[in-house]
Structure formats: structure tokens, C-alpha cells
Amino acid sequence: MTGNVSIKNIVDAGLCIGCGLCEALAADVSMKKNRQGSLRPYPLDGFTREEEKLCTMVCPGIHIKPSNTASPPTDAVWGHYLNMQYAWAKNETTRHIGSTGGVLTALGQYLIKSGTVDFIYHVKADDKNPLDSKACISETTAQVLAGAGSRYAPVAPLAALDTALNRNQPFAVIAKPCDLSAIENLSVKDKRINQLIRYRLTMVCGGQSTAQKAETVLKNADIPESQVTLYRHRGHGNPGPTRIETNDGRAIELTYQALWADEVGWSLESRCKLCADALGECADIAAADVWPGGSPTGEDEGFNGVVVRTEAGQHLIEQATKAGFITLGRTISIARFNDFQPHQLEKKQALKWRFLGLKQTGAPEINAPYSRLNELGQQFPEAKRQQEADGARSRFGHHNFTDESS
Numbered sequence: 001m002t003g004n005v006s007i008k009n010i011v012d013a014g015l016c017i018g019c020g021l022c023e024a025l026a027a028d029v030s031m032k033k034n035r036q037g038s039l040r041p042y043p044l045d046g047f048t049r050e051e052e053k054l055c056t057m058v059c060p061g062i063h064i065k066p067s068n069t070a071s072p073p074t075d076a077v078w079g080h081y082l083n084m085q086y087a088w089a090k091n092e093t094t095r096h097i098g099s100t101g102g103v104l105t106a107l108g109q110y111l112i113k114s115g116t117v118d119f120i121y122h123v124k125a126d127d128k129n130p131l132d133s134k135a136c137i138s139e140t141t142a143q144v145l146a147g148a149g150s151r152y153a154p155v156a157p158l159a160a161l162d163t164a165l166n167r168n169q170p171f172a173v174i175a176k177p178c179d180l181s182a183i184e185n186l187s188v189k190d191k192r193i194n195q196l197i198r199y200r201l202t203m204v205c206g207g208q209s210t211a212q213k214a215e216t217v218l219k220n221a222d223i224p225e226s227q228v229t230l231y232r233h234r235g236h237g238n239p240g241p242t243r244i245e246t247n248d249g250r251a252i253e254l255t256y257q258a259l260w261a262d263e264v265g266w267s268l269e270s271r272c273k274l275c276a277d278a279l280g281e282c283a284d285i286a287a288a289d290v291w292p293g294g295s296p297t298g299e300d301e302g303f304n305g306v307v308v309r310t311e312a313g314q315h316l317i318e319q320a321t322k323a324g325f326i327t328l329g330r331t332i333s334i335a336r337f338n339d340f341q342p343h344q345l346e347k348k349q350a351l352k353w354r355f356l357g358l359k360q361t362g363a364p365e366i367n368a369p370y371s372r373l374n375e376l377g378q379q380f381p382e383a384k385r386q387q388e389a390d391g392a393r394s395r396f397g398h399h400n401f402t403d404e405s406s
């Protein structure tokens with residue numbers, strides 16, 4: 001417990017993202033799926049006093065921190081960066097299988113192949129239950145490729161972070177921005193993080209869906225979960241279809257546009273509505289989609305936009321390009337990147353007002369001191385500010401997000 005805040009407070013308030021750090025740091029706590037289809041630490045009274053103190057200090061649900069706090073922001077929305085440009089995996093298979101252009105996978109493959117790190121810590125589909133995903137350690141380029149593709153369903157990427165650190169070998173992490181915030185928070189307490197984690201790579205993130213998203217897709221397709229042998233969210237093209245295969249030989253595919261057409265059906269984690277670092281200021285490099293207007297109009301060969309945030313990230317992308325793992329394209333201006341990510345821009349400007357609504361519910365406060373939310377909040381249209389605050393107050397004030405029956 002930090003101050004008056006406990007993990008139960010965080011979970012009850014809807015601020016847990018299910019990152020899994022609670023499982024890594026507390027001996028008798030593990031991540032379990034609740035009835036709403038979210039992974040949450042369980043049991044909530046399973047922490048020792050010391051464990052809970054540490055978990056509440058590092059929880060990314062309430063503490064958001066970029067990895068580089070020393071450099072001034074280049075832009076109020078995008079934070080500090082050195083470079084923004086198009087990039088994609090040079091290897092055609094990696095580019096095709098990857099979620100967008102395979103940049104994150106290609107960087108991971110370069111780091112292994114060059115011997116810079118011993119393994120990549122990231123996530124992949126769970127072989128035993130293809131709807132689920134799990135943290136994994138990849139030691140070969142083929143293993144890194146097996147984790148390619150975005151997993152929109154619940155996953156606790158940090159649940160095995162202790163196992164990765166205990167190997168005492170240099171490694172790189174690929175994970176969502178909130179997962180990397182947790183790692184940055186923990187680095188203050190666990191010195192091994194900065195010694196062993198050589199690179200932190202992330203994706204621009206619009207939010208993590210609960211299991212209800214995939215369950216609805218299966219229900220609509222009349223496929224029982226027990227028959228699913230493959231559930232691929234995207235990749236194998238850009239964006240690539242969502243593909244489901246069954247044990248009786250059926251395969252169905254849905255286009256990205258059909259899957260995400262209606263935001264109401266996204267089943268996002270509640271905490272994602274309050275995300276102050278969806279653009280990955282916590283990483284050396286953040287990779288994104290680059291669709292004009294923010295949505296794909298069809299399939300293409302796969303193009304990422306990369307936001308290089310640190311000297312280490314710049315060095316990595318240059319070396320990976322030189323070694324033939326990455327192809328670099330044109331520079332991307334802020335105006336252009338804003339056009340690729342209109343929902344992110346609007347969310348970031350609305351956050352000050354959402355945080356105001358959250359505060360009125362008595363929920364734990366979210367600390368995001370480096371996110372420029374006051375400045376950005378002033379750019380948000382005055383007429384819509386109250387609506388954002390009311391929306392957050394109603395969403396977080398009248399709902400208990402804990403499901404003890406999990």
C-alpha cells in the first residue's frame with residue numbers, strides 16, 4: 001500500500017490494466033480472468049505488506065512515466081523524440097507476418113542475430129488456448145517471429161518479468177506503453193532493470209480489448225471457443241484479416257474495418273480511456289500504423305511509422321538498417337503523424353478533463369507529471385470539456401470493477 005492506495009483500490013476503481021506485474025512481484029498472487037474478460041491480480045488480499053507497497057508504487061495504472069525525463073518535449077502531443085519516419089522490415093516474410101510492417105519483430109531479430117541481447121521478452125498467442133496470449137522469452141529469430149502480430153485480447157506481459165530478470169542476461173523488451181511505464185517505475189527499486197534491459201520497444205496503442213471482443217466475434221460466427229485452434233488478430237498483410245481456424249477444418253476471416261467499425265464493440269479496458277502515454281514516450285522506439293485519417297482503406301505491403309525517442313533507439317535503428325533488417329522511408333512531419341493518429345490527438349487533449357471527472361469519484365489519482373496534460377487540455381474545445389469530465393465521472397464513479405468471483 002502506498003499512502004492510502006491499495007491494489008484493491010486500483011482494481012475497484014477500474015485503473016488496473018492487467019499488466020501482470022503484481023504476479024511477478026507477489027509470491028501468492030497470480031493473474032486471473034474475471035467475468036468481464038479482463039486479467040486482474042488474484043486474490044486481492046494475497047499480498048504481503050511489503051509486496052503491496054512495492055506494487056502500488058510501480059503500478060502503471062496510476063503511475064505513468066517516460067523513460068527519458070531529462071530531455072524537453074519536442075512537441076506537446078508527441079513528447080520528446082529525435083526522429084519520425086516510415087520504416088518496415090526488409091525481410092518480406094517478417095514484413096508480411098508482422099502486425100503493420102514488422103518493424104518491432106525485425107528490430108528484435110536484429111538484436112538477437114547481432115548478439116546485442118540474449119533474448120527478447122515479449123508476448124505471443126498461448127498454444128494451449130489460442131484466444132489467450134502469454135509472456136514469452138524468444139532466443140532465436142524464428143521465435144521472435146512467432147510472436148509477431150498485435151494481440152488485442154487480454155495479456156499480462158509482465159507476469160514473467162521476474163523470470164526474465166533472474167536469467168541475468170542482457171535482453172530487450174517489446175510491450176505496450178503502459179507495460180514499459182511499469183518497467184520504468186520498477187527500475188528505481190530493481191537495479192537489474194537498467195543493467196539488463198538494453199532496449200525498450202513499443203507500439204502506439206489505442207487500447208487493450210477485454211476477452212469479450214473475441215468472444216463476440218466467435219459468437220457471431222457460431223464457433224465454440226473449445227473448437228478454436230488459431231485466433232490471429234491481424235498481421236499476414238497490413239492490417240491483415242482477423243483469422244480463426246477450428247479443429248474441424250473451418251477458417252473464417254474478418255476484415256480489420258469490419259472488426260473495428262463500431263467503437264462501442266471494442267470492449268476496451270476502462271483504464272485505456274485515461275491513457276496518457278499511448279504514444280510510447282516510455283520506449284527507445286515506438287512503432288505505429290500510418291493510415292491517412294487513422295483507418296485503413298484496404299490492404300498494403302506494410303508500412304510502419306517509427307518515433308525514435310532516445311539516442312539508444314537512434315543507434316539501434318541505424319545499425320539494424322545497416323545490417324539489412326530494416327528499410328527506412330521518408331521523414332514524417334508532426335502534422336502528418338497527427339493525421340495518422342487523430343483519435344490519439346483528441347484523447348490526449350481530453351485527458352485533463354477526464355482526470356478531473358475521475359478525481360470527483362474519489363478513485364486513486366493517476367500520476368502523469370511528464371505528460372503535459374494541462375497544456376494539452378487548454379487546446380481541447382471548451383464546449384466539450386464538461387462532457388469529458390462528466391463521462392469519466394459517470395464511467396468510473398458508478399461502477400465497481402472488481403469481480404470477486406473470478
Ligand SMILES: Cc1cc2nc3c(=O)[nH]c(=O)nc-3n(C[C@H](O)[C@H](O)[C@H](O)COP(=O)(O)OP(=O)(O)OC[C@H]3O[C@@H](n4cnc5c(N)ncnc54)[C@H](O)[C@@H]3O)c2cc1C
Binds near residue numbers: 105207
Ligand atoms: C492493443 C494494441 C492496440 C494498438 N492500437 C494502435 C493504435 O491505436 N494506433 C496505431 O498506430 N497502432 C496501434 N497498435 C500497434 C500496431 O498494431 C502495431 O503493433 C505496430 O504498428 C507495430 O507493428 P509491427 O508490424 O512493427 O509489429 P510486429 O512486428 O508484429 O510486432 C508486434 C510485437 O508486439 C508484441 N505485442 C503484440 N500484442 C501485444 C500486447 N497486447 N501487449 C504487449 N505486447 C504485444 C508482440 O509480442 C510482438 O513482439 C496497437 C497494438 C496493440 C497490441
Ligand code: SF4
Binds near residue numbers: 021023
Ligand atoms: S496494472 Fe499491473 S501492477 Fe497495477 S494492479 Fe494491475 S496487474 Fe498490478
Ligand code: SF4
Binds near residue numbers: 176179278
Ligand atoms: S491504451 Fe494505454 S493503458 Fe491501454 S493498453 Fe494501451 S498503453 Fe496500456
